Amino acid sequence: MNLMNERALYYGKGAVFAYRTYVKPLLGVRRIPESSFSGRSNIVFGLNAKVSVGGSAFLPSFTEGDNSMVVATDSMKNFIQRHLASYEGSTIEGFIAYVAKSFLEKYPQMETVKIIGEELPFNGAKASSSVESDLVFSRSLNESSEAMIEMVRTENGAMINNHSSSIKKLQLIKVHGNSFVGFIRDEYTTLPEDSNRPLFVYLNINWKYENVTDSYGEDPYHYVAAEQIRDIATSVFHEMETPSIQNLIYLIGCRILERFPQLTEVNFESQNHTWETVVDEIPGTKSKVYTEPRPPYGFQVFSILREDVDKDKPTGTIVENSSQGS
Numbered sequence: 001m002n003l004m005n006e007r008a009l010y011y012g013k014g015a016v017f018a019y020r021t022y023v024k025p026l027l028g029v030r031r032i033p034e035s036s037f038s039g040r041s042n043i044v045f046g047l048n049a050k051v052s053v054g055g056s057a058f059l060p061s062f063t064e065g066d067n068s069m070v071v072a073t074d075s076m077k078n079f080i081q082r083h084l085a086s087y088e089g090s091t092i093e094g095f096i097a098y099v100a101k102s103f104l105e106k107y108p109q110m111e112t113v114k115i116i117g118e119e120l121p122f123n124g125a126k127a128s129s130s131v132e133s134d135l136v137f138s139r140s141l142n143e144s145s146e147a148m149i150e151m152v153r154t155e156n157g158a159m160i161n162n163h164s165s166s167i168k169k170l171q172l173i174k175v176h177g178n179s180f181v182g183f184i185r186d187e188y189t190t191l192p193e194d195s196n197r198p199l200f201v202y203l204n205i206n207w208k209y210e211n212v213t214d215s216y217g218e219d220p221y222h223y224v225a226a227e228q229i230r231d232i233a234t235s236v237f238h239e240m241e242t243p244s245i246q247n248l249i250y251l252i253g254c255r256i257l258e259r260f261p262q263l264t265e266v267n268f269e270s271q272n273h274t275w276e277t278v279v280d281e282i283p284g285t286k287s288k289v290y291t292e293p294r295p296p297y298g299f300q301v302f303s304i305l306r307e308d309v310d311k312d313k314p315t316g317t318i319v320e321n322s323s324q325g326s
């Protein structure tokens with residue numbers, strides 16, 4: 001019997017923090033109408049990586065305590081951090097692909113390598129009222145991007161099994177213009193219909209490229225930045241009267257696929273954190289007072305596929321690329 005069959009076997013290192021100054025800037029991304037994003041300076045490039053490696057050569061380390069094939073997870077941490085010094089590209093996707101390939105090249109006993117890289121975002125700070133500093137950056141605790149790659153060793157070299165790019169923990173409130181009506185009313189229903197609620201959503205958005213190398217950013221025109229995905233999400237939310245989160249995420253996903261033909265799929269995990277009303281009417285104003293909702297939260301998961309948009313003609317126009325980023 002092959003002991004590797006139907007068995008989980010991998011190990012690795014999480015919370016590998018690495019920061020590098022003056023990574024190559026990302027310039028020349030394609031401009032889209034929803035976003036003023038034109039590039040990243042990458043003066044501070046930070047990530048939190050998690051690596052998992054697998055392979056039958058590691059089996060004796062679990063079953064017999066034989067460490068002769070074991071690459072210490074401490075060494076994996078060093079491997080990732082030092083490769084950040086030699087990385088010549090400008091994106092997290094490109095960096096984790098470079099590291100995954102380098103692991104397979106260095107250690108023949110590794111059959112699979114999966115790396116997740118979470119951006120540790122730093123925003124430009126002001127040097128004066130009108131000038132952005134190129135020295136001082138503020139650590140952002142807002143939404144951030146993430147990328148994942150899974151590589152396997154094959155007879156023909158490293159092959160990419162799976163990949164995705166994401167924006168995580170995007171939290172958006174739209175103060176009115178959202179309804180939720182027409183849902184089933186039965187003996188379990190206590191929620192009133194609401195034709196104008198303040199909709200507060202948390203969004204994780206994942207996208208996949210048809211050609212994974214487009215995600216590396218080496219040809220920036222074909223790269224899709226998390227900032228552009230964020231700006232499409234906010235624009236669609238702004239524009240539409242939302243009947244539900246389900247329909248909101250569908251329309252955001254369709255817009256993303258219309259804007260970026262190089263993507264095959266957009267996947268959403270959304271959560272409903274709509275505030276509870278405390279004071280419904282403040283006389284003479286359109287104000288209300290709200291509080292946090294009680295803990296049970298609703299969620300939605302949905303994939304939007306190319307076939308969802310190709311049935312309709314694309315809407316809107318593509319703004320031509322400007323050659324310089326900022």
Ligand SMILES: O=c1[nH]c(=O)c2[nH]c(=O)[nH]c2[nH]1
Pocket residue numbers: 180191243244245246272298
């Ligand atoms: O957008 C929503 N979708 C639901 O499925 C749902 N269910 C609920 O209680 N509130 C909401 N809101």
